[in-house]
Amino acid sequence: MTRAPDGDAAAQAAEWYARLRADDADATDRAAADRWRRADAAHDEAAARLDALDADLSSLADDPALAALRAEARGGAVRPPVQRWPFLATAAALLAVVGTGTLLSRRDDLAPIHTHATAGPARYATAVGEQRRIRLPDGSVMTLDAASAVAVPAQREERRVELLAGRAAFAVAKDRAHPFVVATGDNSVTAVGTHFTVERGVDGAMTVALTEGVVRVATPRGTRTLAAGQVLATTPRSLAVADHRADDAAGWQDGRLTFAATPLADVATALQRYDTRRIVIRDAALAAHPFSGSLRTRGGTDALVAALEAYGTARATHPDARTIVLTPR
Template identity: 60%
Template sequence: MRRRWSDRVTTNDPAAHAAAWYARLHADDARSEDAAALDRWMRDDAAHALAWRDVRDTDMALDLIRDDPAIAALRAEAVGNAAPARDWRRAAIAAALFVTVGVGTVAIVGRNGDAPTPAAPAALRYAATDAIRRVALTDGSVVTLDAGSAIDVAAMGAQRRIVLRSGRAGFAVAKDPAHPFVVAAGTASVTALGTHFTVERRGADVAVALTEGRVRVDTPAGSRTMSPGQVLSTAGGRQRLDDRGAEGAAEWQDGRLTFAATPLRDVVAQLQRYDRRRIVIADPGLAAHPYSGSLKTQGGTDALVAALEAYRIARVTRRDADRIELAPR
């Protein structure tokens, strides 16, 4: 039986294991089942998922400065100047370098102890709390952040790079074929030239909805080019592509959410982005009750509760400034 790649690392440090996984997925003999094994490893512990995210994010940050002489020297020292190494230990050393350097303003220290010099400017972070926020980027693109979402925007380079830290975001990308627009989210990355799409992080998984243009989505399970109207989602190391649903998945940008036989627990989870009050449904049957309808992101919680009471589906057992509790009728 083939051992899990990260099992070959003797330390318990999640960062070291994440570096080994990075090396495994980029090795010449990488297999399709490695992506599923990585997904299982990330689901074992939240610290694993965070460590993998840091490796991916740092990899993207270092890509912006890959031509820097100091980085080239460190890379050559780590992996050697000969043909690409096949041995996992040498590849893991290079991956560990990504983890060690970190994300943000990168400082390169010479091998002779030279003073560190900044190699790349820090990324700018934008966040939305309990309301939708629009961010205009310097290249003319516009990012729409859903409530409870955050992104990091790297300085303009050969590529326009954004890391989706949490939540979901919509992207109206200014056309610039010379500078591809790349969004990283967990283990996935989405590349576009000029288009409209949304990306949502769901823990270690991701959902991409394309409403205009074309994008390429890269995940450990493989790469796929999407067409308008399609929604791609990942779960358990696998990809799923639906030919319809993109418009509905993106309508939150206009302040509206539409549900079709959606369990109340999931409806509430969506509305919680826009309301600081916690909605509690303790009864499993009520939580699973299907709901169909359209709600505004602002004021949607009160509209939902009113509808549930009007149709005698649920009753309010507690309501205050911080909490709404619902029980079956």
């Protein structure tokens, strides 16, 4: 008899999804999966979520990472079953968290727009998991991501926002006579009318993603003018510009986080902006393990854990309700 997989409902659903789509799946597997699903309402819910996401996966056809995962799950790559199984499990776990255009929060639905009521100074901050949109006095709209803070000085000749922590997106109203400046530490981003995001990292690091228009970025490492689609990342020691990455970098506005060979420790840090639980990784090799894929901001922590356990990369323990410890398998 086929043995039911170990782990929580999400991880088990991912394993059943992969097993039933393997080349050697048979009636015994299907019967065991059906028994597992009927044994617990949580099992049925997790399996139904995977089924629904799988049905909608075609809307992610333009996402290269997910297109590759889907091709593998559908048998697009020819490999022996023993090699396909772990990869299929990862694909299934990712399906449980990526979502589609109908399931992700749309940018216009993130939060109601609050109006900055005065031309005087103000501060805005968001808690973990909270996003907030503010219409500034000039008509520009600022979207503040979770665990972020800004100061808006009095608006005079220069429209200005100071990013104190976290990140924010800006849809800038056109006004050539009054440049729009986002400052973070020793860095600044200047625009006239455009759409871009700015993230403040540690030790003076900054990331700017430009989705529309043109901006000028001034840093201690030099000044660059960005075109739409480009991402600039700077630290006290480096400055780099990448093409065609802006949509991924700005995806948090749509409830999506995209990672490309990102160290697992950095993925965990990114997710903790949206989850009060801590992900602890004490093993250096596991912390550096590269992760590629898309996660939703809501539920992304559980989805990441499910993917890592399904793939056999890590084992998760929960010493308390606020902590998830990841260790190598």
